[in-house]
Amino acid sequence: MSEPFFGTGPVRPAGDEPGEGLQYEVYDPDALVGGTRMEDHLRLAVCYWHSFCSPGADVFGSGTWDRPWLGEAAAADPMAAAEAELDAAFELFTILGTPFYCFHDLDLAPAGDSLRESRANLEAMADQAGAKMDETGVRLLWGTANLFGHPRYAAGAATNPDPDVFTHAAAQVRAVLEVTHRLGGENYVLWGGREGYDTLLNTDLRREGEQLARFLSLVAEHKHAIGFTGTLLIEPKPHEPTKHQYDHDAAAIHGFLDRHGLVDEFKLNIEANHATLSGHSFHHEVAYAVGHGLLGSIDANRGDPQNGWDTDQFPNSVEELSLVLYEILRGGGLGTGGFNFDAHLRRQSIDRDDLVHAHVGAIDTLARALIVAQALVDDGTLASTRAERYAGWEGPTGQAIFDPSATLASLADEAESADRRPQPVSGRQERLENEVNRVLWTAR
């Protein structure tokens, strides 16, 4: 075992006696919320890429973070660098006490000179990760393939005009899907960052849609062929890096899956910052997914309303997350999903332990939001107000409308002969907002 990377011991649960070192303010894995342990509700995951694989560079400047396994070390001995990175990653998971992590193939292991060599590197590093998972009890929430970084994917992976790029992507996905399965991963994510276009002048939209559907159905078939029982997830994002991404938002993916007969094979990995990039709220995207039985997992982060980019900041708004968690609780929880911190430090956060503090704050925010969400469920005002608002649909007119024998003419005749004059009723928005605030301020 190498020297510790961080300067911090394990963060103690909120319920423990105060003492030395860091302690969560709210998060306590064993604390019961609505009869379920906090850890089992939230299923927290640390992501490998932002925390360990990025040097903190931006488009105007080079890396600022202290990640000794990157740069020259990685160039000199890529596998040794990947091992040092793995040590630091599992050290952070242990400090935080988070039960899950997530990776891309190229986060865990360096690319080789050929697809075969890349696969061998990935399998070797997966063996080492598996040993660390056995040692620490940390589990894999999801694996994924990086189908966007290499120049070969500049015009997309599945949607590339060159079919050899499609098969290259197939090779990468096969390797990571099998490794994810071997490590007991609970989900597999497909994020199509370059499955879109920069200009319609050179793009055949219809053909690219068919290519994407073909790719997704091959992935689903392979999942069944190898006996992987985890959930396949597609992650919506409207743009960035492409001008337009096909997996624009939850509704666009839903329509696409439905059109191609794939709706039973995939769920959604909803990311907060992608929701806001698409012009929706995070609450909207989660409510859409829950409402259509498509919620798979969550990438927890936030954007910055001042610049509108995919800034991937650590979440810190209890208000925003309480409403999201309220939808998740109402929908019966996360299933195989979890809350993955797809978030990175600001470029000026250069202390190693900034990574620990960022996660601690985000975890406490989620824990507090969970308590508020459960209180909103228990309070019942939102649910009963909504039920009351639609109560007419349980009555004779509502039932008649959905009766298969109804026609536009039969409904019109009934409206004319009964001469009913429906009156507007208040949507009570402000009262409901006050109700949410009351629970936010008082929930314990």
Ligand code: XLS
């Ligand atoms: C990028 C995406 C990416 C996916 C996994 O914006 O969030 O990190 O989650 O490929």
Ligand code: CA
């Ligand atoms: Ca993400």
Ligand code: CA
């Ligand atoms: Ca993002």
